[in-house]
Amino acid sequence: MNKEIERLIDEIDLLQAAPAEEPMRQYYFIKKCRQYVKEISEKLGRPLRAATVTFGCQMNARDSEKLTGILEEIGYVEESVEEKADFVIYNTCTVRENANQRVYGRLGQLNRVKRKNPHMLIGLCGCMMQEPHVVEKLKKSYRFVDLIFGTHNIYKFAEILATRFESERMVIDIWKDTDKIVEDLPSERKYPFKSGVNIMFGCNNFCSYCIVPYVRGRERSRNPRDILREIETLVADGVKEVMLLGQNVNSYGKTLEEPMSFAELLREVEKIEGLERIRFMTSHPKDLSDELIEVMKTSRKICRHLHLPVQSGSTDILKKMNRRYTKEQYLSLVDRIKTAMPNISLTTDIIVGFPGETEADFQETLDVVQKVRYDSAFTFIYSKRTGTPAAAMENQVPQEVVKDRFDRLLKEVQKIAAEECSKHEGTTQTVLVEQMNEQDDTLVTGRLSNNLLVHFPGTKEMIGQLVDVKLISCKGFYYIGEAVK
Numbered sequence: 301m302n303k304e305i306e307r308l309i310d311e312i313d314l315l316q317a318a319p320a321e322e323p324m325r326q327y328y329f330i331k332k333c334r335q336y337v338k339e340i341s342e343k344l345g346r347p348l349r350a351a352t353v354t355f356g357c358q359m360n361a362r363d364s365e366k367l368t369g370i371l372e373e374i375g376y377v378e379e380s381v382e383e384k385a386d387f388v389i390y391n392t393c394t395v396r397e398n399a400n401q402r403v404y405g406r407l408g409q410l411n412r413v414k415r416k417n418p419h420m421l422i423g424l425c426g427c428m429m430q431e432p433h434v435v436e437k438l439k440k441s442y443r444f445v446d447l448i449f450g451t452h453n454i455y456k457f458a459e460i461l462a463t464r465f466e467s468e469r470m471v472i473d474i475w476k477d478t479d480k481i482v483e484d485l486p487s488e489r490k491y492p493f494k495s496g497v498n499i500m501f502g503c504n505n506f507c508s509y510c511i512v513p514y515v516r517g518r519e520r521s522r523n524p525r526d527i528l529r530e531i532e533t534l535v536a537d538g539v540k541e542v543m544l545l546g547q548n549v550n551s552y553g554k555t556l557e558e559p560m561s562f563a564e565l566l567r568e569v570e571k572i573e574g575l576e577r578i579r580f581m582t583s584h585p586k587d588l589s590d591e592l593i594e595v596m597k598t599s600r601k602i603c604r605h606l607h608l609p610v611q612s613g614s615t616d617i618l619k620k621m622n623r624r625y626t627k628e629q630y631l632s633l634v635d636r637i638k639t640a641m642p643n644i645s646l647t648t649d650i651i652v653g654f655p656g657e658t659e660a661d662f663q664e665t666l667d668v669v670q671k672v673r674y675d676s677a678f679t680f681i682y683s684k685r686t687g688t689p690a691a692a693m694e695n696q697v698p699q700e701v702v703k704d705r706f707d708r709l710l711k712e713v714q715k716i717a718a719e720e721c722s723k724h725e726g727t728t729q730t731v732l733v734e735q736m737n738e739q740d741d742t743l744v745t746g747r748l749s750n751n752l753l754v755h756f757p758g759t760k761e762m763i764g765q766l767v768d769v770k771l772i773s774c775k776g777f778y779y780i781g782e783a784v785k
């Protein structure tokens with residue numbers, strides 16, 4: 301727990317009105333919530349437990365760490381089993397319809413648990429809550445939910461919770477957009493040795509299929525000083541690897557008062573002593589500069605992995621998707637990257653069945669997959685998102701056609717990924733050990749610079765350490781290795 305935040309909270313006088321300025325205002329409500337939690341906990345004769353469940357991407361996961369940090373400051377003990385928790389908070393995602401369905405399904409189950417534990421609280425936040433039709437549905441059919449808030453005011457979590465403790469009614473607080481970034485809130489990392497770091501919020505790209513710009517708002521970059529200070533603090537606390545997070549990191553800094561490119565930011569992060577590895581996500585191909593390729597090439601810390609979502613290989617479809625590059629531009633970018641860094645691992649996202657996609661368009665996607673030879677690819681079936689331009693497009697592709705293309709794509713992607721993975725057999729590479737192996741407790745699991753996983757004999761003392769490992773045999777998508785003494 302951050303001692304400075306702790307000290308500031310201690311000094312707050314709850315008899316005074318809540319401060320107007322952030323983050324002091326939230327520290328005030330954290331202290332207030334502490335009292336409520338203490339009272340309930342004394343009544344029950346045990347500590348209160350809270351479970352934060354993340355449904356979405358890495359940015360959502362980072363938000364969840366902030367929620368957990370605030371919950372711990374308030375006095376909740378972290379709990380991984382939802383049914384055992386006194387407070388369950390779902391941090392939702394709405395990028396595809398199935399993400400939404402999962403939330404509704406699990407809410408139904410939670411309702412049954414809550415009937416038995418009436419003091420249980422259920423909170424919902426994240427991207428789904430930014431859609432008015434979702435909130436309407438919750439208000440009508442999910443009255444047992446206690447608090448609902450969105451992506452823009454997540455920093456107000458303690459304040460919203462305090463309101464709920466005081467009102468006994470469902471509390472809803474959703475903002476349409478924000479230009480605000482609140483720094484210095486508590487946060488609790490999932491791993492002691494690695495951490496995500498937001499460098500920007502929102503997205504301005506409006507790819508025609510995508511809901512993210514509507515639910516995450518306009519693009520805003522954090523001040524580089526705040527980012528560097530956060531990373532320095534993390535490193536002092538034992539972090540060896542950071543993942544810089546943004547929907548389109550390549551456009552970092554454009555809206556700052558003193559503009560700064562993403563490549564320049566990386567140069568600054570590289571200088572932080574004690575930091576061993578830098579990753580970032582996600583790179584939009586249209587904004588990936590030669591300056592960035594150069595910085596990656598000369599860096600000792602930036603990992604040899606680039607996630608470069610292509611979405612489709614057809615220039616026609618890319619145009620309809622509003623991606624703003626052609627198949628040829630994408631392939632030429634990949635060429636430049638591979639020429640500069642021959643051992644780089646490239647991964648991607650692909651959508652199958654975008655409206656109007658023909659078999660010929662799909663063949664173009666397969667062609668890109670074969671030419672780039674991705675180390676792995678996330679493949680998605682196009683999901684219609686209400687309010688996006690693509691949802692209103694004609695020629696939605698029939699489900700059975702999409703399914704058939706999806707299966708063919710997956711087969712090709714997996715075949716190539718396995719071939720690419722096996723290329724490293726016999727080499728020795730540095731691995732950051734992340735955890736004990738889940739199936740075999742004589743093994744540890746670590747990650748190579750190129751993001752591949754390797755399992756090798758080891759002990760829990762190795763977790764968080766960088767170890768040189770010989771990659772003995774490739775098992776398709778991961779390695780079995782041996783530490784080199």
Ligand code: SAH
Nearest residue numbers: 509510547582609649650651680681682683
């Ligand atoms: N900002 C990132 C992507 C964030 S969403 C980028 O532009 O690369 C993660 C992935 O979800 C996208 O890359 C896309 O492949 C997929 N996705 C987004 N909207 C989708 C939709 N409506 N249907 C199917 N997949 C979608």
Ligand code: SF4
Nearest residue numbers: 503505506507510512
């Ligand atoms: Fe969505 Fe496109 Fe923004 Fe990525 S860049 S979040 S796909 S709109």
Ligand code: F3S
Nearest residue numbers: 356357393394395427
């Ligand atoms: Fe999902 Fe929101 Fe991320 S919609 S993918 S959690 S930004």
